[in-house]
Amino acid sequence: KxxxxxxxxxxxxxxxxxxxxxxxxxxxxxxxxxxxxxxxxxxxxxxxxxxxxxxxxxxxxxxxxxxxxxxxxxLNANRTINVAIVGVGELGIALARYNLRRFTREKHYPFRLVAAFDNDPAKVGRKIEKTVEIFPISQLPERLPELRIDILIITVPADAAQAVVDLAVKAGVRAILNFAPTKLFVPPKVRLHYSDVSLELQQLAYYLES
Amino acid sequence: KxxxxxxxxxxxxxxxxxxxxxxxxxxxxxxxxxxxxxxxxxxxxxxxxxxxxxxxxxxxxxxxxxxxxxxxxxLNANRTINVAIVGVGELGIALARYNLRRFTREKHYPFRLVAAFDNDPAKVGRKIEKTVEIFPISQLPERLPELRIDILIITVPADAAQAVVDLAVKAGVRAILNFAPTKLFVPPKVRLHYSDVSLELQQLAYYLES
Ligand SMILES: NC(=O)c1ccc[n+]([C@@H]2O[C@H](COP(=O)([O-])OP(=O)(O)OC[C@H]3O[C@@H](n4cnc5c(N)ncnc54)[C@H](O)[C@@H]3O)[C@@H](O)[C@H]2O)c1
Ligand SMILES: NC(=O)c1ccc[n+]([C@@H]2O[C@H](COP(=O)([O-])OP(=O)(O)OC[C@H]3O[C@@H](n4cnc5c(N)ncnc54)[C@H](O)[C@@H]3O)[C@@H](O)[C@H]2O)c1
CATH class of the missing domain: 1.10.10.10 (Winged helix-like DNA-binding domain superfamily/Winged helix DNA-binding domain)
Structure with a gap:
């Protein structure tokens, strides 16, 4: 590679x-x-x-x-890549809608949102944009292989993120995009990327006049 | 540096x-x-x-x-850093609320959201969480120095991003965090970072089994 x-x-x-x-x-x-x-x-x-x-x-x-x-x-962009979101809060819902919009509108956009997960009983069972079901996090182990989820997007609070990642790794996830502002640990065969807004802002602050 | x-x-x-x-x-x-x-x-x-x-x-x-x-x-984190958001759509509003929440709750979080900008007349004049006013984008040139905005977060559509950045650079902005999925060009003295979700997903896809 x-x-x-x-x-x-x-x-x-x-x-x-x-x-x-x-x-x-x-x-x-x-x-x-x-x-x-x-x-x-x-x-x-x-x-x-x-x-x-x-x-x-x-x-x-x-x-x-x-x-x-x-x-x-x-880049494996010549096939559909199944994506799921864990944590359907402010950021999770914005990312979910964004993905759904791009997948339906752009013929080249390969990422299809196939599921969402949350631990809030008030959210579980509902559907995002009438199409993507919110499953309870306890079902991640069986839904991940069943729906052939390739990439997991993590938008849960920082203190919940490592436990979610451990559950996903055990279920066989191969790639994770994490938004929670915390360092996560995964085995070498799992690919983990971060999108950390507060870290980006902190880096930018360094370049301002002191 | x-x-x-x-x-x-x-x-x-x-x-x-x-x-x-x-x-x-x-x-x-x-x-x-x-x-x-x-x-x-x-x-x-x-x-x-x-x-x-x-x-x-x-x-x-x-x-x-x-x-x-x-x-x-x-890292210049020992003083308050003023931040503004341009483009108060799905992502802009999630980021604005996130920043407001962290600034009020965490004593160490240095980023204060002081303004938002948009070109949609239906949004201009309203306030985010009753505190942060949405100004018309045409006012960016005078509001940027007036409110001593240090960092600008860009959450407008990709085809509008370069024009917004040009306006901000002319007004004297020093640091930009861009979320629009497009390459932007700024003069050397302006620090530009990207948070590009679709690029991250595309990179992760490479690591999946072909
Ligand atoms: N909102 C933003 O703009 C933003 C920006 C940058 C980073 N972040 C980060 O993204 C994450 C989400 O932020 P948010 O603003 O959407 O928060 P939020 O509180 O609105 O949403 C979090 C969601 O995660 C769910 N959740 C909590 N624990 C869970 C668990 N163990 N398993 C499954 N679901 C669980 C909650 O029920 C909720 O729906 C946070 O880590 C935050 O720091 C958010
Ligand atoms: N929503 C997401 O989760 C997400 C994720 C990744 C990247 N992005 C990127 O972030 C950007 C915003 O996405 P969104 O989903 O919030 O879109 P959106 O359409 O919901 O919001 C865009 C906002 O920008 C405003 N706008 C448009 N042109 C403008 C201009 N010239 N000056 C000022 N304001 C202007 C619009 O009025 C609107 O309020 C896009 O570039 C998108 O590709 C979004």
């Missing part, structure tokens, strides 16, 4: 190629133009892509449709 | 020290224990902190209260 920073750039290149495709762009794109749109220098673009194969023609650039399909295959 | 990856870890160490303080922990902490809680090896902890000064005693560790205050000073 390639380093994470390379994968982050590939995901960016794919999004740019999908934006161009949707704008009915030209057939070819140079590493310079792709780089300019991604904020990456053209040599880096060529180096990143060369890790995965020979996609461009010298002096002509990359054929947009072809490169897009290749990147989709590399 | 230290590299971004170091600052990200310092922010993590600070949060851990604040959690210990709130739990009325012991007076000292070793680089090993701080490292274990942060998921970082102890040599890295010592190296990070040594960039900023001599904070620990050989064999004894770091005095929790002292190190916490030093990290707060380094």
């Amino acid at each position: 390639a380093p994470d920073v390379v994968i982050r750039r590939l995901a960016l290149y794919l999004r740019i190629l999908q934006q161009i495709d949707d704008e009915e762009g030209g057939r070819f794109i140079s590493s310079k133009e792709l780089g300019d749109r991604a904020g990456v220098n053209s040599a880096q673009v060529r180096k990143d892509l060369a890790l995965f194969g020979e996609f461009g023609k010298q002096g002509v650039g990359y054929e947009i449709g072809y490169l897009r399909e290749e990147l989709r295959a590399i | 230290a590299p971004d990856v170091v600052i990200r870890r310092l922010a993590l160490y600070l949060r851990i020290l604040q959690q210990i303080d709130d739990e009325e922990g012991g007076r000292f902490i070793s680089s090993k224990e701080l490292g274990d809680r942060a998921g970082v090896n102890s040599a890295q902890v010592r190296k990070d902190l040594a960039l900023f000064g001599e904070f620990g005693k050989q064999g004894v560790g770091y005095e929790i209260g002292y190190l916490r205050e030093e990290l707060r000073a380094i």
